[in-house]
Every structure is written in structure tokens, then in C-alpha cells.
Amino acid sequence: MNNLDLGFSSEEEVRPHSRRLARRRRKERRRRRRARIAATVAFLVVVVILGGTVWGGYQVYQKLTVVPDYKGRGTGRVMVQVQEQESLGSVGMKLEKRGVVKSAKAFEEAANENPDSYKVQPGHYQLRKRMAAKLALNRLLDPSAKVQWQITIPEGMRASKVGELLAKKTDIPLSKFHAAAKQPDKLGLPPSANDKIEGYLFPATYLFPPNATATSILRTMVQRYKQEELNLELKEQAKKRGLTIHQVVTLASLLEAEGKEKDFGKVSRVVYNRVDEGMKLQFDSTVTYALGRNHLKVTYEDLKVKSPYNTYKYKGLPPGPIDSPGKAALKAALNPTPGNWLYFVTTNPKTGETKFTDDPQEFQRFKNEYKRNS
Secondary structure: OOOOHHHOOOOHHHHHHHHHHHHHHHHHHHHHHHHHHHHHHHHHHHHHHHHHHHHHHHHHHHHHHHOOOOOOOEEEEEEEEOOOOOOOOHHHHHHHHHHHHHHHHHHHHHHHHHHHHHHOEEEEEEEEEEEOOHHHHHHOOOOOHOOEEEEEEOOOEEEEHHHHHHHHHOOOOOHHHHHOOOOOOHHHOOHHOOOOOOOOOOEEEEEOOOOOOOOHHHHHHHHHHHHHHHHHHHHHHHHHHOOOOOHHHHHHHHHHOOHHHHHHHHHHHHHHHHHOOOOOOHHHHHHHHHHHOOOOOOOOOHHOOOOOOOOOOOOOOOOOOOOOOOOHHHHHHOOOOOOOEEEEEEEOOOOEEEEEOOOOOHHHHHHHHHHHHH
């Protein structure tokens, strides 16, 4: 060995060592790469699992916390009745049961959010199925959604005609009203009515629910009369006049049949004056009532009709009202206009002009004027 060999490897010795080192490095890189891939895959698996868990939890949370509710205006028609003093909670349960809202809770929340919810009134309402709770509440707050019969009974209408009008405006047969009128104990008639409805079906505009019956409708009208009787203090005022309530209502019905409202006071005075003088009233309206007619034209033969309502035949007031008097006529019956009149004639049927007098000859002239204008 020479000095040149000391501390040095030959070329053959260096090459195998380098190759082994390179192989180890490549293996290490492949191992680290596989480890990174495995870690990434594991991370993604965890993310997916956690994401699924979170999403599932969110869905459960939604189901547990979000109140079920429909969307939109709904379809079809549903009739729902809100009872007197019924709570909104009860209304919500009723709406859910009828398929209007998806849940009573949704309706309750809508009511809590709406400051006007307390204004929901009792009655029957036309709603839809599968409505958003908010829209269902708005519908209940809309007066136009109320289902009801609106019927106006005019002053001076006879009970027979009232029945016909009610039957026409409702789906209740006329026979039902006839039957109800024959059961005065169920109508709450005042003692002064003597079990007869004529004169005690107060003229006014009424709103009746669709489940109303003939009896309930007539009873409502009688109750309205009784309220007006109290308001006008008819009992006390009639007593001051030496009359009964029934006589006041009867007199008022004559005013409705014989004159216009502007003349009620004068016609009332004519009645008082003729009764005081012992004269017959001789009102055509009482004769046509006795005959069951609706027009005022009568013949001499008609004047002979045997009926206590025939004021050409009998003195004083007829035995009862001949129509339904309104408030103005009732007031005039108790407060006649001061005057000495004994006669009156509507001289111009077209304008309704009516002239009053206490002179028989002038009365005849008025009648001739009427004939010329007829």
C-alpha cells in the first residue's frame, strides 16, 4: 500500500453506497406521500361525518323549533264560525282541525305578532284550506269575509210582507216564518203585543248569520222593537197620554200607512182630534188591511167589510197595528203637532203633497183636487 491509498475509497466503493442512499431517500419520500394522502383522506372523512351530523342536527333543530305553517293564500272554501268570546287559541285549533292552517301554533304566533288580532269578531267566515296562518288571521279581520244575510225591513211593511221578504233574502221557506209567527212564546213578544207579531217586527237593517232560523230571525226583530220601546220610554209616555203601549204602536202604524214622515205629526193630530170628537177615523189603509190588500184604492163595497179593522164602520183605533212602524212614527204618535185639523188629503200622489183642514167643505175641495191629479 502506498501513501496515495490512505483515507481514500476507490470509485468502485463509492458508487454502491450512493445508490443505497438514493433508494432509502426514495422510499422515505413515498412513505411520507402515502402518509399525507392517508391523513387527507381521514380528514375528509371526518369532515363529511361531522358535516352530516351537523346537517342532520340542524334538520332536527328546525323540526323542533320552526312552527309548521303553510305558504300562500290556500285553495277551496271552508266555512268557520268564531263563537262569542272565543279565545284566539281556540280559534287556531279550530282552523287546524278544519285544514285551514297547518298548526294552531302558527296561528297563535301570527296573532301575537299582529296588534289588531284582538279585533276578531264572532260570526261565520269564508276561508280557504292550506292558508298561511298570517293570511288566515287577516281574513278573520276583514269584515267582507263575514258570511251573513243583510236584510233591510222598511218602515210601514206588514208582517205578511216581512215574511215574504225574509224568505226571499234567505234560504228559509216562507212556511217556516208562518210557523214561527204562530209560536209567540218563542219570539219574546212583549205583553202589549197580545201574542201577535204585527207591529212588533221593528223596521231596520239586520245582519243574520247563515245558520239563522225563522224563529231566531223574528226573535231578533222583536228584541229590536223592545229595545226601541225602552229607548223611547213608550210605557211612561203612553201613560201620560192616557194610552197603552199597544195603542201607541197601533196609532204609529196608521201614520206609516197614511202619510209621509214629514207629515206624521199632523196626521197624528188628526187621529187624536177625530177620536176626541167621537168621529170615525175612516182611513182607507185599515180597510185594505182588513181585506188583505196592499194598495189604498177602495170601493164603496169595500167600505162595508165586516172587520174590527174597518175604521169606516167602527169608531176609535183599530184593535191592533196594521204594519211595522219605525221610530219617527212612534215618536209622532206620542207627540202630535198642535192643530185643529180633522181631515187630510194627499192632493198630489206624484209629489206626495198632503193638505190638512178642519173644514168639511175645504176637505171636499181637497178631494176634488186629488181626483184631478190622479
